Amino acid sequence: FTDYCASKFAAVGFAESVDLEMRSLRKTGVKTTIVCPYIINTGMFDGCGSKWPTLVPTLEPEYVAEKIITAIRRNQEILVLPRALYFLFALKNILPVTVTVLVTEYLGSLHIMDSFKGRAKED
Structure with missing residues (x-):
């Protein structure tokens, strides 16, 4: 879970940095779209x-x-999917960390990987 979240955090930070740098250079031809989906029905999220x-x-x-x-x-x-999660993104930036953790716990996000199976290793 931590490795996935850390890589997503890095990707978001990279995209935001590229966007800001292009704006500061007045380069309008380079665009970024940050994609933050929830669980997708693929082998990556089995369980x-x-x-x-x-x-x-x-x-x-x-x-x-x-x-x-x-x-x-x-x-x-x-792009945040599903749309209901835009609300959480906004709250994360304005609420104290303690409140964010409580909301995350209530929504079950801290235990989302408890039954994770992942992809089977190929021989």
């Missing part, structure tokens, strides 16, 4: 599930791909 599937459902790969293409075509700066 993972949502405590609140109505609010934050497991996403189908085709749906995610469609949303990514649309976001890129619209020069959307960030």
Whole structure:
């Protein structure tokens, strides 16, 4: 879980830095779209599930791909899936860490990987 989150954090930071640098250089031809999906129904997330599937459902790969293409075509700066998670992104930046942890715990995000199976190793 930590390795996935750390790599996602790095990717977001990199994209934000590229965007800001291009703006400072007044380079308008380079665009970035940060993609932050929740659980996608692929082997990578086997065994993972949502405590609140109505609010934050497991996403189908085709749906995610469609949303990514649309976001890129619209020069959307960030894409968070499902949309309900935009709220959490906003809260994370304004609430104290303790409150963010409590909300994360309530939503079950701290235990999302407890039943993780992952992809089977090939011989």
